[in-house]
Amino acid sequence: MELHSLNRRFADNILSKVGNTDAAEPFLAIGRTVQAERNERIRLDDEWPKFVFIGGGATKLVAHASSGREQIVAFHFQDDLVSIPSRGPHAYYLCALEDCEMLVFRADKFMALADQQPAILGEICKRSLAALWRCREKAIQLGRKTARERMANFLLAMAERNGSGSNGSCEVQLPMSRRDIADGLGLTIETVSRQLGELKTEGLISTSGRSTVNLHDLQTLRARADLLPDTG
Amino acid sequence: MELHSLNRRFADNILSKVGNTDAAEPFLAIGRTVQAERNERIRLDDEWPKFVFIGGGATKLVAHASSGREQIVAFHFQDDLVSIPSRGPHAYYLCALEDCEMLVFRADKFMALADQQPAILGEICKRSLAALWRCREKAIQLGRKTARERMANFLLAMAERNGSGSNGSCEVQLPMSRRDIADGLGLTIETVSRQLGELKTEGLISTSGRSTVNLHDLQTLRARADLLPDTG
DNA sequence: CGAGCAGTTGACAACTATCAAGATTGGTGG
DNA sequence: CCACCAATCTTGATAGTTGTCAACTGCTCG
Missing domain, CATH: 2.60.120.10 (Jelly Rolls)
Known part of the structure; x- marks a missing residue:
């Protein structure tokens, strides 16, 4: 520029x-x-x-x-x-x-x-x-949120900002390192890594390389984030 | 009014x-x-x-x-x-x-x-x-702060707002319940209570009634709050 | 292809939450 | 003025989550 x-x-x-x-x-x-x-x-x-x-x-x-x-x-x-x-x-x-x-x-x-x-x-x-x-x-x-909730929330926020794809699935590029994610969520890099691991095991996400994450089930992720339902 | x-x-x-x-x-x-x-x-x-x-x-x-x-x-x-x-x-x-x-x-x-x-x-x-x-x-x-640090920080902040007395010691009236303190610090009421207990044991504070706290050693409390030194 | 850094995984320790009794407090009514 | 009551607070025992330390794996980029 x-x-x-x-x-x-x-x-x-x-x-x-x-x-x-x-x-x-x-x-x-x-x-x-x-x-x-x-x-x-x-x-x-x-x-x-x-x-x-x-x-x-x-x-x-x-x-x-x-x-x-x-x-x-x-x-x-x-x-x-x-x-x-x-x-x-x-x-x-x-x-x-x-x-x-x-x-x-x-x-x-x-x-x-x-x-x-x-x-x-x-x-x-x-x-x-x-x-x-x-x-x-x-x-x-x-x-007030657990590591799991913070992670889900973070992924959803990133998806909203720069995610591609739709209909329940979504690919996200993470522009920051694990350390940055951890420092943003008030966690350690190890905990971030473990949370991602658990989400993978459960089939909610998959990763390729260091920065690409595929969110397979946005609805379940939203439930994991423990946010309020849209109305209520 | x-x-x-x-x-x-x-x-x-x-x-x-x-x-x-x-x-x-x-x-x-x-x-x-x-x-x-x-x-x-x-x-x-x-x-x-x-x-x-x-x-x-x-x-x-x-x-x-x-x-x-x-x-x-x-x-x-x-x-x-x-x-x-x-x-x-x-x-x-x-x-x-x-x-x-x-x-x-x-x-x-x-x-x-x-x-x-x-x-x-x-x-x-x-x-x-x-x-x-x-x-x-x-x-x-x-x-990024432990329960102890949050508690020390909280007491110092309250002292700054409405504390009376000086020269290293200070009396503070807490206008809120333990639940409010806990909800403000992201802790449980039990943890708040225990932290106050520890500070009492160490002689850094004393309490009378539910809402009066005497801070006896502001300097040590400041160290406990893990804030940055004034210049650095 | 290899070096170096980033990320992952495991074992363990520390901290805080949770659950469950008790103990104070401060107000109310006798 | 004192006794009692409900709410608040404290303390204890235990479990769960996350941090810490250490080893290992796998990217990326020369």
């Missing part, structure tokens, strides 16, 4: 409702363009909260506690706007799952500009609330 | 930056005043996402999965603005920890009004992001 294309994409996604294309300039002036390779951490000083616009690629937002334990707090993909706090009780960093391109803004400056454009503010608001809702769903998973 | 006072409080907290006191009227027109007693669930139809302004009292935002398992996703107190999604993978409800008074808004109508007042939009934005950051911290706890 060329620079021009990144800026364009940012304008289209975040500033689209403004109508005035000049609106992009002050934002681009305070934004820093960053390219990151697969598995590269995006360097962000801890001093200021940031907003990061993902122009292309997939990223994980990781928190680390001491003792080397890490928790992936969210995955973010093309066109997402990620809010990253400065270092608090835990330190956060953004890491590329695949080659990425992004725009990094100091949050205070970004908000100062947004304050002058209600449409942009509304967009940020909408996205923040969506992120909050997703984060709550993750909290429920981490607090 | 009288009605007038509730409306006033809403205006002061959420609309304060507008300057124009007439700005409150359209909001109050679409808001529903709700009183709730201790342990009462606030009835919210599942149809629409909501914003709830807490005029007074303390509340818990609870998600329930099937199997009767519940996870408290956040506690909210006076002057907080709570965003509640409509029923998704899990159902949410707001519940009063003590007698409460609040204003309930349909989120879409609320946002439509806010869109016309950048200052209000900015305020919502700021609060949403703060809620997101808190939620992420909770996710880390639920995903």
Whole structure:
């Protein structure tokens, strides 16, 4: 992706409702363009909260506690706007799952500009609330679900995002390693591996290579995820 | 708290930056005043996402999965603005920890009004992001902390919010039951009780009655919470 | 084709949940 | 003011799930 294309994409996604294309300039002036390779951490000083616009690629937002334990707090993909706090009780960093391109803004400056454009503010608001809702769903998973339920839920979520095929069966490409899955679900890689093994044994899924998973019985998987029925 | 006072409080907290006191009227027109007693669930139809302004009292935002398992996703107190999604993978409800008074808004109508007042939009934005950051911290706890660490962290957080006394020691009033603590930390009440017991045995805390806890050694508790050191 | 890393599997330990009694607490009514 | 009651909390014994450590297997990519 060329620079021009990144800026364009940012304008289209975040500033689209403004109508005035000049609106992009002050934002681009305070934004820093960053390219990151697969598995590269995006360097962000801890001093200021940031907003990061993902122009292309997939990223994980990781928190680390001491003792080397890490928790992936969210995955973010093309066109997402990620809010990253400065270092608090835990330190956060953004890491590329695949080659990425992004725009990094100091949050205070970004908000100062947004304050002058209600449409942009509304967009940020909408996205923040969506992120909050997703984060709550993750909290429920981490607090009250078994390894089996988390795994089923994860596979279904991936299928919804980028699964192909339908009528009860579905092929999914996992863009992340077992470690990332584990860090996202609050489990260990061994437990993830074992859960996949059990699902295979039961015939609910099959795998080929490291990243391809075939879901054979979405309905049973949904039951395993222990979500609420559609109505009730 | 009288009605007038509730409306006033809403205006002061959420609309304060507008300057124009007439700005409150359209909001109050679409808001529903709700009183709730201790342990009462606030009835919210599942149809629409909501914003709830807490005029007074303390509340818990609870998600329930099937199997009767519940996870408290956040506690909210006076002057907080709570965003509640409509029923998704899990159902949410707001519940009063003590007698409460609040204003309930349909989120879409609320946002439509806010869109016309950048200052209000900015305020919502700021609060949403703060809620997101808190939620992420909770996710880390639920995903990667032991019962002991969660308990220490919880006590310290409560101390920070409403603890009295200082110089290494601190008295805290817990406004919630053991069940609520457990549901907030993703544990069972028995585990919560045992963790408190251990902390007592070690002399780090002492309790009197059900809700008073004395923290005797904040520094050691902080170490127990496994948070990052202040600089690192 | 082989090296190195990612993933799997197994044995075991640790932690937390579950089930089941008891013990406190704080409020109520005598 | 005291005794009692129901609810809440604590404690104990046990089982189940997940983490830890270690060995092994199988991808991928040079």
